[in-house]
Amino acid sequence: xxxxxxxxxxxxxxxxxxxxxxxxxxxxxxxxxxxxxxxxxxxxxxxxxxxxxxxxxxxxxxxxxxxxxxxxxxxxxxxxxxxxxxxxxxxxxxxxxxxxxx
Numbered sequence: 633x634x635x636x637x638x639x640x641x642x643x644x645x646x647x648x649x650x651x652x653x654x655x656x657x658x659x660x661x662x663x664x665x666x667x668x669x670x671x672x673x674x675x676x677x678x679x680x681x682x683x684x685x686x687x688x689x690x691x692x693x694x695x696x697x698x699x700x701x702x703x704x705x706x707x708x709x710x711x712x713x714x715x716x717x718x719x720x721x722x723x724x725x726x727x728x729x730x731x732x733x734x
Contacts, residue, residue, distance in 0.1 A: 652733040656726030663722030668715035675707035 671693075678687040679702065687702030693710065694700045700710040 653730050654726045654733075656723050656730065659726035660719040660721075660723035663725070664715040664717075664719035667718035668711040671714045672707050672711045675702055675710060676704070678702050679704060679707070 674690060675687070678690060691702045694706075697710055697713040700706045700713065
């Protein structure tokens with residue numbers, strides 16, 4: 633015979649609302665850092681690998697990110713650009729989620 637399932641005490645609406653909220657600034661920093669590091673890592677990987685057509689596809693980002701190139705300096709410039717874009721996207725996601733969560 634199985635033991636009866638004990639229900640946990642219900643959380644108050646204020647506690648539930650507090651746990652449901654996201655910290656929008658933290659989301660912005662996290663998304664910005666991860667996306668910036670992804671571009672930095674991909675660019676530096678191609679720089680280390682080298683070759684005649686080094687990063688021709690990744691180099692197309694220079695259309696959207698002025699100053700970016702597949703080089704060490706371009707990787708740092710790209711990191712800054714993508715961090716700012718990722719921060720804005722993460723902050724927006726946090727704000728929209730918090731608005732919908734109540």
